[in-house]
Amino acid sequence: MRSFPRLALVVALLTGLAASATVATSPSAAAAETFSAKGIVKSFGPNRAYVNIAHEDIPGYMRAMTMSFEPKDAAQLKDLAPGDAVTFEFADLGEGKRLITRIAKR
Numbered sequence: 001m002r003s004f005p006r007l008a009l010v011v012a013l014l015t016g017l018a019a020s021a022t023v024a025t026s027p028s029a030a031a032a033e034t035f036s037a038k039g040i041v042k043s044f045g046p047n048r049a050y051v052n053i054a055h056e057d058i059p060g061y062m063r064a065m066t067m068s069f070e071p072k073d074a075a076q077l078k079d080l081a082p083g084d085a086v087t088f089e090f091a092d093l094g095e096g097k098r099l100i101t102r103i104a105k106r
């Protein structure tokens with residue numbers, strides 16, 4: 001069976017990839033902390049794929065600055081406009097990805 005060694009190699013590689021992916025993702029998944037913040041909506045990305053918010057200090061996380069957050073669901077951003085003051089909660093998923101879990105005007 002000529003193709004068997006190749007198949008075995010592919011299976012071994014995939015198993016190895018799956019194992020390393022598990023190792024790579026579990027620390028960040030465990031560290032996916034959520035934070036509450038206040039800020040002002042500044043602008044949106046194309047199709048509201050993200051929102052730039054000038055956020056206030058977030059204790060234990062970072063000082064005040066403007067940065068982007070991705071909505072968990074695009075509908076979360078539909079009633080917002082630049083200049084709106086908001087309170088929001090987000091999860092830091094690592095690698096610069098921050099997902100808004102809740103956002104409301106204040």
Ligand SMILES: [Cu+2]
Pocket residue numbers: 055062063064065066067
């Ligand atoms: Cu920031």
